[in-house]
């Protein structure tokens with residue numbers, strides 16, 4: 001069902017003038033992962049304008065997006081498309097409509113790790129992710145290979161200014177940080 005308030009909701013959440021999009025496709029043409037998306041970026045923008053809420057919030061595209069901001073830089077109307085996609089993820093999670101639950105879970109674990117250590121603790125993140133999925137043993141060979149080659153450490157490497165990092169998260173999220 002169309003939701004004519006959806007455009008307003010997205011514009012309010014992002015501060016972006018999504019309604020000014022004239023479908024030039026420059027965002028889609030520059031996107032490095034467009035081949036893996038189920039709906040092209042410019043079509044997502046169009047669906048927002050048309051109020052196709054469920055289609056947008058249930059799309060794989062918003063989870064495939066790498067947040068590289070190429071689309072945002074290319075947009076002739078200065079629409080920060082990457083920012084819009086980030087907001088769509090948050091709304092999608094809030095409403096339980098995520099097409100890619102694993103991607104969301106990993107995203108969450110990644111940010112919690114950066115928040116705690118100042119950078120990603122790969123071992124901790126992978127273990128948390130795999131325990132959550134009840135799938136400890138797939139990818140074992142690849143994990144061992146990464147350990148042997150020193151591409152992944154067993155212990156966290158904390159940055160010196162962990163307090164500063166927590167302050168950054170506090171400012172971004174406007175809420176109490178973990179850890």
Ligand code: SF4
Nearest residue numbers: 031065066068069071
């Ligand atoms: S921010 Fe996302 S949608 Fe935009 S170009 Fe990068 S990957 Fe594609």
Ligand code: SF4
Nearest residue numbers: 021023024025027075
């Ligand atoms: S580049 Fe901007 S104006 Fe062009 S289709 Fe994408 S969002 Fe719309």
